[in-house]
Amino acid sequence: MAEQPLVGIIMGSASDMPVxxxxxxxxxxxxxxxxxxxxxxxxxxxxxxEWASTAADRGLRVIVAAAGKAAHLGxxxxxxxxxxIIGVPIKTSDLxxxxxxxxxxxxxxxxxxACVAINGAKNxxxxxxQILGAQDPAFRQTIETxxxxxxxx
Ligand code: RP5
Numbered sequence: 001m002a003e004q005p006l007v008g009i010i011m012g013s014a015s016d017m018p019v020x021x022x023x024x025x026x027x028x029x030x031x032x033x034x035x036x037x038x039x040x041x042x043x044x045x046x047x048x049x050e051w052a053s054t055a056a057d058r059g060l061r062v063i064v065a066a067a068g069k070a071a072h073l074g075x076x077x078x079x080x081x082x083x084x085i086i087g088v089p090i091k092t093s094d095l096x097x098x099x100x101x102x103x104x105x106x107x108x109x110x111x112x113x114a115c116v117a118i119n120g121a122k123n124x125x126x127x128x129x130q131i132l133g134a135q136d137p138a139f140r141q142t143i144e145t146x147x148x149x150x151x152x153x
Pocket of ligand 1: 014
């Protein structure tokens with residue numbers, strides 16, 4: 001039987017996937033089971049609603065939401081779930097990702113979306129694992145080992 005996904009990754013377009021491969025690769029290296037969906041807050045709002053509103057009951061513990069341009073995806077997902085959201089603003093051709101960053105990070109009071117750097121997909125995976133590690137000693141150890149490795153590099 002497949003492992004229960006703990007991290008849910010949602011991205012606005014298949015065009016975000018090359019950036020988000022740094023997130024999936026890091027989660028795989030850490031042994032964190034995840035699920036992945038492509039759904040846009042603007043193009044597929046019903047799909048986003050269905051996925052986000054069932055995420056917690058399906059066993060997910062943290063969500064990574066990646067989007068570019070008018071990047072409302074993290075905020076829309078946050079509206080439908082009690083789970084913590086980590087936003088990944090995707091670099092864009094017109095405004096270099098500042099559009100994505102500001103759309104994602106400037107959430108109104110009451111609806112937080114944590115936000116990593118533009119194209120910060122690897123950090124999103126690390127942060128998601130840190131959130132898991134706050135409750136799960138195995139993932140806490142994963143992060144401690146990772147940090148110890150960086151200190152030796
Ligand atoms: C956003 O629009 C996506 O997250 C993507 O970063 C951006 C461009 O999407 P495509 O036009 O490449 O599908 O919704």
